Amino acid sequence: MRQFISNKKLLILLVSVIICVGLIGFSIRDKDETPIxxxxxxxxxxxxxxxxxxxxxxxxxxxxxxxxxxxxxxxxxxxxxxxxxxxxxxxxxxxxxxxxxxxxxxxxxxxxLRDYTSINGVVISRNPDGWVDKVIVNRGSKDGVAKDMAVMANGGMIGRITEVSMTSSTVQLLTSGGATNRISVETKGEDGQAVFGVVHGLEDKEENKGKNDQLLMKQLSTNSKAKVGEKVTTSGLGGVFPKGLVVGEITEVKMDSFGLAQEAYIKPAANTNDISSVSIIQRTVESGE
CATH class of the missing domain: 1.20.5 (Single alpha-helices involved in coiled-coils or other helix-helix interfaces)
Structure with missing residues (x-):
C-alpha cells in the first residue's frame, strides 16, 4: 500500500514536469505571436x-x-x-x-538764343474755354517782361505777350484764330532763295477744316516758290520780334482762293496743347527788329 502511494506521487510529479516542459516549449515556440x-x-x-x-x-x-x-x-x-x-x-x-x-x-x-536774353517762367493758368487762345505765366514787369515780347516753349515760338502785370503776364498763342494775330516770317524756297510772308492762326473756314492744329502763312513773296518740309522762322522784318525764332515747318503749299498768291500750312514746332515751362525772349538792340 505504501509502495502504491509512493508510485502515485512519483507519477504526479512526472506528469507535472511534463506539463511544465510542454508549457515552456509552447511559450518559446509562440514567442513572436501576439496573444489573442x-x-x-x-x-x-x-x-x-x-x-x-x-x-x-x-x-x-x-x-x-x-x-x-x-x-x-x-x-x-x-x-x-x-x-x-x-x-x-x-x-x-x-x-x-x-x-x-x-x-x-x-x-x-x-x-x-545767343543774340538775346530769356526770362524763364511757368504757366500758372489756362482757361479751357480759350485753350488755343492764351495762357498766363508767372513772370511780370518786375522780372523785366514787356508787351509784345516773343514767348518760346517746347522747342518753338508759341506766341507773344499781350498783357503785363507786376507778377504775371498773358501770352496770346499763335494758334489763336484771326489775321490780326500775325508775325513776320521767312523760309527757303525751292531755289534756295528766301521767301517772306506773315503767319497767323487759322480762321474758322471750310477750307481749314481738319487743320486746327496748324498755322497759315500768307502774303508770300513771289520771287520763289515755298517748299514743303522747310522750316519757318521769324524774319526780323516786322518790327516786333527778333530774327531766327523757330515757328514751324511747312506741310502744304497752295494758291489762295483768288489764285493770285501762294499760301502755306505750317505745323508749329511747339506742342501748344502741353505747355508748362516757357522762355520769354527779351530783345536787345542788336537782335531787335
Whole structure:
C-alpha cells in the first residue's frame, strides 16, 4: 500500500514536469505571436482611433484651411498695396520725365538764343474755354517782361505777350484764330532763295477744316516758290520780334482762293496743347527788329 502511494506521487510529479516542459516549449515556440486578447485590444483601439480621429482631423484641417485663406488674403492685400504704390510711382515718374524733357528742351533752346536774353517762367493758368487762345505765366514787369515780347516753349515760338502785370503776364498763342494775330516770317524756297510772308492762326473756314492744329502763312513773296518740309522762322522784318525764332515747318503749299498768291500750312514746332515751362525772349538792340 505504501509502495502504491509512493508510485502515485512519483507519477504526479512526472506528469507535472511534463506539463511544465510542454508549457515552456509552447511559450518559446509562440514567442513572436501576439496573444489573442492583445490582438483584440489593438483592433478595438484602431477602430476607436479611426472613428474618433476622422472628425478631429476634419476640424483640424478646417481651421488650418481658414488660416491658409486668411494668410492668402493678407498676402493679396499687401500685394495690392504694393501694386497701388507702384502705379502711383509710375505716374509720378512719367510726370517727372515729361517735366524733365520740357526743361531739357528749354535749356537747349536757351543755349541757341545767343543774340538775346530769356526770362524763364511757368504757366500758372489756362482757361479751357480759350485753350488755343492764351495762357498766363508767372513772370511780370518786375522780372523785366514787356508787351509784345516773343514767348518760346517746347522747342518753338508759341506766341507773344499781350498783357503785363507786376507778377504775371498773358501770352496770346499763335494758334489763336484771326489775321490780326500775325508775325513776320521767312523760309527757303525751292531755289534756295528766301521767301517772306506773315503767319497767323487759322480762321474758322471750310477750307481749314481738319487743320486746327496748324498755322497759315500768307502774303508770300513771289520771287520763289515755298517748299514743303522747310522750316519757318521769324524774319526780323516786322518790327516786333527778333530774327531766327523757330515757328514751324511747312506741310502744304497752295494758291489762295483768288489764285493770285501762294499760301502755306505750317505745323508749329511747339506742342501748344502741353505747355508748362516757357522762355520769354527779351530783345536787345542788336537782335531787335
Amino acid at each position: 486578447i492583445q490582438q483584440i485590444g489593438k483592433d478595438v483601439s484602431a477602430v476607436t482611433n479611426n472613428v474618433l480621429g476622422a472628425p478631429i482631423r476634419g476640424v483640424t484641417n478646417f481651421f488650418k484651411s481658414i488660416d491658409d485663406i486668411k494668410n492668402t488674403y493678407n498676402e493679396n492685400e499687401k500685394l495690392k498695396e504694393q501694386l497701388d504704390k507702384l502705379t502711383e510711382n509710375q505716374v509720378k515718374l512719367a510726370g517727372i520725365q515729361a517735366e524733365n524733357e520740357q526743361l531739357r528742351q528749354q535749356l537747349a533752346l536757351n543755349e541757341t
